[in-house]
Amino acid sequence: MTNIKQKLPDIQENVSLKNYTTFRIGGPAKYFFIAENEKEIKKAVETAKELNLKYFILGGGSNILISHKGFDGLVIKTQNSRLRFQKNFGGQAKLKTIYVDAGVKLGELVKFSVDNNLTGMEWAAGIPGTLGGAIRGNAGAFGYSMADIIQEVTTLNKDLRFTIYDLRNIKYGYRDSIFRSNKDIILSAILKLEKGDSKISEKKIQEYLQKRKSIQPLKYPSVGSIFKNILFSEVSPEAFKKCLKLEQFRQSGKIPAGWLIENTGLSGKKIGGAQVSEKHSNFIINIGNARAEDVAILISLIKQKIRNKFDLQLMEEIEYIGF
Ligand SMILES: Cc1cc2nc3c(=O)[nH]c(=O)nc-3n(C[C@H](O)[C@H](O)[C@H](O)COP(=O)(O)OP(=O)(O)OC[C@H]3O[C@@H](n4cnc5c(N)ncnc54)[C@H](O)[C@@H]3O)c2cc1C
Incomplete structure (x- = not known):
């Protein structure tokens, strides 16, 4: 432990992962680290590589099944949370772009877009998890998916280099993207949304949530x-x-x-x-x-x-x- 503690002082040991998943299932992580920004994500991955530890990136834990034995390595939970307008945000242009860190929850993102009269994310209301998980799996609902709103994604690749992907390079498919196979860590994205009207967005969101409630067993994990x-x-x-x-x-x-x-x-x-x-x-x-x-x-x-x-x-x- 000395070695890893020196490199990541805030690391925790033997942490139950159950409460970090929406299934409420799973054993302990040998090591568990909450990364609050991309520097910490990089540092954690570097440390795992140096110490020959397996590592795993955990977002909202809403699309994973963790075994009873848990994970015998380092779990890096992404909690990087910047969410802001791009410089070009003002003006009359219909298309607006926002910068979002991978650890931001989809729910927060939906709220931010509605609060700022932006449309294009309403379908994501009710999907738990983070932006990173959603980008990787091309999360979607009601005929829309992440591929519709991505302009650019920044990742940390397997050689620990920052890499930028535009939409074409992400090779989006049904619940699929290049990140499923190349194992890049998604750090942030620029999303493109349109100018809208928060009242109309809120109405759409209520309809989508109602639909979910009527067909999904939301009372159970x-x-x-x-x-x-x-x-x-x-x-x-x-x-x-x-x-x-x-x-x-x-x-x-x-x-x-x-x-x-x-x-x-x-x-x-x-x-x-x-x-x-x-x-x-x-x-x-x-x-x-x-x-x-x-x-x-x-x-x-x-x-x-x-x-x-x-x-x-x-x-x-x-x-x-x-x-
Ligand atoms: C009630 C309910 C309803 C749902 N409805 C939908 C729906 O309508 N549509 C839909 O598509 N999904 C739905 N999901 C599934 C899930 O919420 C999504 O797949 C979500 O996008 C997963 O994100 P996450 O952050 O929870 O990922 P996690 O479960 O934490 O991780 C999933 C995978 O992504 C990887 N990952 C996470 N973050 C990163 C990152 N930053 N970089 C690289 N890899 C990363 C993980 O390593 C793991 O392999 C639903 C889930 C629940 C519980």
Whole structure:
């Protein structure tokens, strides 16, 4: 510990990660460090590399399943929090740009945009987590996603160099970006929003939140959708032959994972303290002291049943940590 403590004096040891995830599941981190700015993020990663420690970047913990064993390395929680207008903010131009640190919560960002009569972020109301996590996974809802509002992203790459990506270089896809594969750490972004009217934005937000409340099991801890929907274009002819009902999703372009799960009869299925939600079958909820293993068993059961019944392979939207 001496070594690491010298380099990161505020580091904590043996910290339970449970309360840093929206699932309320997970064992301890061997080392845990809250990085308040990008210098601290860099310092923490440098330290981990020097000491040959595994490290993991934690945002809001709303898209991860942490094992009961926890994480045997350094967890770096991003809490860099600058959020400000870009210099060009004034004037009559329709498009406005803002600078945001990766540790800013999406909810704060939505509030900031509405308070400043900006439109373009309303769809993100109700999505927990940080900007960094949302950029990496191209978070989205109601037909919009991060790709619609990103102008530029600054990262720390694997050689610890600051790198700037414009929208084209991020290679955004459905819940996908280059950052999933290159493992860059997202430090900040410039977002482009439009001049709007806060009253109209607030109305939209209330509608979106209402919609979420009506279809999602928000009373229980969860990590949102467990699986990605399946892109229609990736479905094999055999699968269509096996289930003619899949045709109904041609127009939307995606086969909802929730629909598949419902149709295998797994809604409501419980393992230990984890349950496939009856309200939204693509959510697994923690109904009381669920262990990561309970969730992992449910996930594997769902995947197996869907393979057998539909010849389709579900892919997780969430990440596994410490398995
Ligand atoms: C009730 C509920 C509703 C949800 N609704 C939606 C929805 O509508 N749409 C949607 O897309 N998602 C939704 N989610 C899932 C989740 O909120 C999003 O995926 C969110 O963007 C994850 O961000 P996070 O900061 O919590 O990431 P985390 O869970 O902390 O991390 C997820 C991954 O991102 C990586 N990461 C985090 N920060 C950084 C960074 N700065 N640089 C590099 N990598 C980083 C982590 O290492 C990890 O691999 C929902 C979740 C819940 C619980």
